[in-house]
Amino acid sequence: MQKKFCESETKSNLMRAFAGECQSRQRYYQAALIAQQQNYVGLERMFRFTADQEERHAKQFFELLKDCSGETIEIAGSFPASVYAELGDLLKASAEEEYHEFSVVYPDFAGAAREEGFTDIAAKFDMIAKIEDSHHKRFDYYSKLWEQGMLQRSESTEEVWLCLNCGHIHAGSEPPRDCPVCGAKQGYFVRRAEAPFTAENMYS
Ligand SMILES: [Fe+2]
Ligand SMILES: [Fe+2]
Incomplete structure (x- = not known):
């Protein structure tokens, strides 16, 4: 039986996901600015391209909270403080963060949503997890090129x-x-x- 949405863990997970996506977008925008300052325009575009997708993920999650409009949702969550000035560090951290997101965080959220009877929301977590997997691969590719001096x-x-x-x-x-x-x-x-x-x- 479906749980009442406003009392569900899924509601909190959607807010966690929204917070996480907003932060990913901001981190990649900041990384793009660093790449721009260092004249790596290809990397700048790559970070912006990915940041814009995170913005769309945030929108998807946020809109799923519409039944709780007017409420303030309190969440506990953990978010990465990866403040780096070196592009190599930024690429590596981004790849690791994406890996954690698609392999741990969103599968957990999808599982909880399924258990609570929110199958559409579970499917959304699963689909966005797949995109995060592609982000992981993208950052990992550039991280390795950078490390090898082959960019x-x-x-x-x-x-x-x-x-x-x-x-x-x-x-x-x-x-x-x-x-x-x-x-x-x-x-x-x-x-x-x-x-x-x-x-x-x-x-x-
Ligand atoms: Fe995302
Ligand atoms: Fe991502």
Whole structure:
């Protein structure tokens, strides 16, 4: 039997999830600013792209609390204080936080929602957990590239790089120091496979 929503643990978990998503969004925005200051535009865009998805997750969870409008919901929760200035630390912490979210936190929340009879809410936790898994993979990928010093270097001399400013394509083991078309700094280049809407095989 379904529990009364306003007395449920699911209500508190939705508020915890909302708080967590708002914080993730803010952390990634701050990380984006650090990447921007250090001229890593590819990383800046990657953090912003992910931050915007967290904002949408927050919206989804918040709207599920509409039956409690007017109430103040008290929660206890644990949230990461990962205040770093180094991009490598930010990438690593983000990957770990996403891992915890998709492998522990949201499965727990989904389980509790299912037990209380809120199957739609459980499904929402499950679906968003899958997205957090993809975030984990994204941050982990960049964290490893960073650690290996391979963010803008490749073992292949035929790696294809794309300038996020003007779209110029360059093949080589690393992108040019300055884009020959628009003059953008090296930090604007990402592997073509990492750029939106430009994967090599998408038109065939
Ligand atoms: Fe999220
Ligand atoms: Fe995430």
